Amino acid sequence: MALLVIGSTGTLGRQIVRKALNEGFQVKCLVRNFRKAAFLKEWGAELIYGDLILPETIPLALISISAVIDCSTGRPDDSYAIESVDLQSKYILIESAIKAKIKRFIFFSFFDTFLYTNVKLIMFKIMIENRIKKSGLNFTIFCIPGFFQGLIPQYALPTLDQKSIWITSEASSIAYISTQDIATIVIKSLSIGQFQNKYLPITGNKPWKSLDIINLCQKISGRRVKQSQVPVFVLGLLQSFVKSFQWTLNIAERLAFTEILSMGYDANADMKELLYILKLNKNEIESLEFYLQEYFERIMKKIRELNHQVLSSSKNLSEIDF
DSSP states (O other): OEEEEETTTSHHHHHHHHHHHHTTOEEEEEESOTTTTHHHHHHTOEEEEOOTTOGGGHHHHTTTOSEEEEOOOOOTTOSSOHHIIIIIHHHHHHHHHHHTTOSEEEEEEOTTGGGGTTSHHHHHHHHHHHHHHHSOOOEEEEEOOOBGGGHIIIIIHHHHHTOOEEEOOSOOEEOOBOHHHHHHHHHHHTTOGGGTTEEEEOOOSSOBOHHHHHHHHHHHHOOOOOEEEOOHHHHHHHHHHHTTSGGGHHHHHHHHHHHGGGTTOEEOOOOHHHHHHHTOOGGGSOOHHHHHHHHHHHHHHHHHHHHHHHHHHHHHHHTOOO
16 A cells, blocks of 8 residues: 655654554655655655645645545744645645545544634634545544653753743643554554544543643652743733734644643543554553653763763863873
């Protein structure tokens, strides 16, 4: 089976590419910048130039493709408006997939999107989900709560630097999961008919609140951090302010999504049936505790090595007879 991965250089996309290649799939990646995507070619993927903003590049990328895995999304620093990336371009992708008679279309969404229709990004997700369901394509829509990897800059790095960690409130509970585990589940699902035309959640083993993650980081690292809480109304004011400038509209839209984290966002689901069908054990899904433990151990080891090198260099300098 030949796969086309959209958003292949992103946090999730690259893990899906790696897993698919390891499982023997032929993998093609739609990329805008060949230099930035060179590592994918080194892994064994074929790079195809394409840009979701340029409709004419999409149909050509689907030639000889059996399945499309769309991991793409707009970013706050993109020069394109979020509507172009997360709505208009995806409509074109779906229409092109229909014409190319793609056998499987995989899309990623959020939990309980119907509760947050006031957030533009989520509204776009709902619209795309509806179009996929009416397309006639064999689809699987995976609902993702949040990645382990995103917790590193948000919690782990400030802990190491002993800087303040900004949080909103304790209303949200999220069962974060590693992108490697998501990739394993997604690639396995391609060969299972029971996953066709399904909307399925993928979550970690345990839901976490902000304070729980901060305490875990402190416990593992042995360092203390300051916690600073941002009232929801401040986010609202900031969102209103940045909307005043055309170049910050993308950031405003992302801030709107951040607000739902303080509204009792509960991203957790039972994956027993999913894991049973995939013949995976719950213990095979990596825990956040293990992930952060491994991360802090690697970083602390590197710090010790650098300190040792500095001390050795200082000693050698002191022995020089000027």
